[in-house]
Amino acid sequence: MNVHGWRVTAQQHPHVVDAGIAGLVALGCGLVLTGRTGATVEPATALDWATVVLSPIPLIWRRDAPVLVFCAVTALFWASNAAGAQSPAAFVVSLTALHAVARYRPARFAWPTAALAVLVGFDNRLEPARAWGAFAALAAVTVAVVLIGMNQRTRAAYLSALEDRARLAVAEERARIAREMHDVVAHHLAVMVALSDGAAATAPGAPQRAADVMGQVSATGRQALGEMRRLVGLLRGTSEPGESTRAPQPGFDDIDALVDRIRAAGVRVIVRREGTPGPWGPGAGLVVYRIVQEALTNTLKHAGPRATAEVTVRYLADGADVSVVDDGAGRAARQPAPDGRHGLAGMLERAAAYGGRVGAGPRDGPGWQVHATLTFDRAGTRA
Template sequence: MVEPTAPSRYAQRITARVRAADAARPWLWDGAVTLVWTVAALVDAAGGWRNVARDPSLPAGLVAVLSLALALPLYARRRRPTTVLAVMAAAAFASEVSGAFLQAGFLQVLPLFQLALTRPPRRLLWAFPALALPLLAGALRFDGEAWDAHVVPTLWAYAGVALLGITVRSRRDHTAALEDRARRLEIERDQEGRLAAAAERARIAREMHDIIGHNLSVITGLADGGRYAAARSPERAAQALEAIGTTSRQALGELRRLLGVLAVPDGAPGADRTPQPALADLAPLLEGVRKAGLPVAADLPDPLPALPPGAELTVYRVVQESLTNTLKHAGPGATATVRLTAAPDGTVVTVTDTGTPSGPPGRGRGLTGMRERAALYDGTLDCGPLPAGTGWRVRLHLPAARPNSPEESRP
């Protein structure tokens, strides 16, 4: 982009100040313009009008009145250009027919310009007949066969002024449209930024909930078991403490990985891109839950199905959250079953338990987070009590990703 030169910047600043002053006090500018042209018209009425008049013997009073009628209406030209042009056209008609041929008649270009600048173009359809009629009347009366020498050049001048007003208006409208578009784009950019930030906060909340909620539930189960085993079987208590340490270190590692990604900008060489949990990590997950005291039976295919990384993370988190809820709410003596089925139309994960729910579902963040994860991949998640009335079931269905579909590129 070419930077404006110093004279251009100076002219732009002066223009901006004049426009600001005009917008603040439009009456001052209108009064100044009207005063200047009224003085000029009266000076011409003092005697100069005779140089172009067809009838120099007209009374000076009539000439002065006509001059004022052609100059004073300019004060209202911006507010009522149509009315001002009609009044001035009537005065111009009297000037032409009487033979005064006052040069103040050319002041009609000012309301004509304002009309073309601020009013619909159809208003010009009647403006040109109103301007042409006085010229034709005076030319036919005094010039005879040479009438076109007086009419045609003047009409061309009026046409040029009208085109100038239309051009300025088009440029102003185009500039206003560009500014409006820029404002809209800025608003859309801010909205997209807020939506992206909200989506990222929701993703972080899901990850934090799954990591902290599950591991704390496992640690709680291990601690309760270790407390009961401490008096009777010190070896079992030691195993529980060891499992607590392992689970705590695993939770800290996942948290550091998540916080590390947040702390480093995207694309930076120091960003930690350690893979998120996948289907291969289901076995260690189930083993940790078993150590916490919940018997879990697994029905996993061998080999495990190949899914996009994001879909594998969704399956892992749903299984993790389901078993966490079983640990917290199913009660003592409950067991759980995890079943993973891969079919051509998609992947189905079912987690069931034999416990009795201790409260109404849907109060916490867990079920909402699972549904949000499923929705990211156009999947469905159904959860509720088993038909027999004892136990709970969570069923996740993820449809098969189409080739080159957006699901394959989601993180």
């Protein structure tokens, strides 16, 4: 198992790790007690060994309740010291519990417990003649342990923030891909339905024309499949070899091809352009394209192939104005139901990303209108 595997296992079983730490502390203190017994006249007592074994046990819960664990360890030390035990476990276990407080709790908990640990160690000094030297050394070690624990806590919080940002970035990217998929599916399906209806209507009297229209349906379907394959590959984090997966996102120059597809479905579309696009990058072209696509798709779906639409794209010094107006094929438009406003929501989100706004609704007469104002900087991001 590699380092990452051990880390994942430790995160999944924290109490097992803490039990192992408590066992190592007990083992180390037992070795110290054994060495001290061999070097002194007085052998270690049963109470000394009981303190070595029992004192580290609260460390098993040091992550869940570090302050309570530290208090329990301190209480065990005072109780064993009052009973006459001379155990090396007191200092080591107290520092381990103190590290847990600094690592898993805010600083306001760490420093008071550090002061208590210093007092505990000072009371446990072995040579009263060197009390001040022992106190200074103990204080330095205690402060170092607290700083190490606080540093680990800060680093863990920083890494957690980075992971949260990464998750948010993934969620935003998935939302963007979902919007792209909605636009692709809604547009191509609307075009294919309109073309199929046209072919069915013309088949009895003009079979060759109907065959040509069905050829356009097939081409539209293949294009939709290619775009869907690319978007699903992005969603899965994979890509399949093929020209469609390497195709760039549509932009300003693809609006004419979009309009041609809508015209082929029967809608009369008039396009007007004013000015020229600035060096705004591909993101600017994509958002303009998608807004025009969504507006024309809604015209085709709700007004039908006999409608007339007018697309106006006005390029400004720092952005663009996009207007799409249709006549509703002579019928008055109605506001869509709340559950049928996904396309409008997508346009609003796209425009908001560029500091813009979108207005959409029925005209005073028959038909529907969409107007978007977008602001770009030189990179195509929000100005």
